[in-house]
Amino acid sequence: MDWAQILVIILSVFLAIFLLLGIILAIMLIKLTKEIKQVTDSAKRTAGGIESIVSGVSRFSSPGFALGMIAKHVKKLKNKRRK
Numbered sequence: 122m123d124w125a126q127i128l129v130i131i132l133s134v135f136l137a138i139f140l141l142l143g144i145i146l147a148i149m150l151i152k153l154t155k156e157i158k159q160v161t162d163s164a165k166r167t168a169g170g171i172e173s174i175v176s177g178v179s180r181f182s183s184p185g186f187a188l189g190m191i192a193k194h195v196k197k198l199k200n201k202r203r204k
């Protein structure tokens with residue numbers, strides 16, 4: 122066997138190994154991106170749920186807070202007029 126033929130065989134074996142590793146890596150990256158998409162979808166659902174809860178709470182708390190501030194100022198005005 123000639124040295125050139127041995128070199129071609131060695132290089133073709135390494136090329137086959139790197140090709141196989143590349144295919145395995147590509148498959149792993151596809152699986153990873155699917156998992157990342159699932160996590161981001163879950164985070165979006167959670168954020169949407171929290172947002173709806175906060176908007177519901179703010180509907181009830183804003184009028185109460187405003188009425189409390191108005192009541193406080195009315196009491197101050199009444200106390201000033203009495204004095």
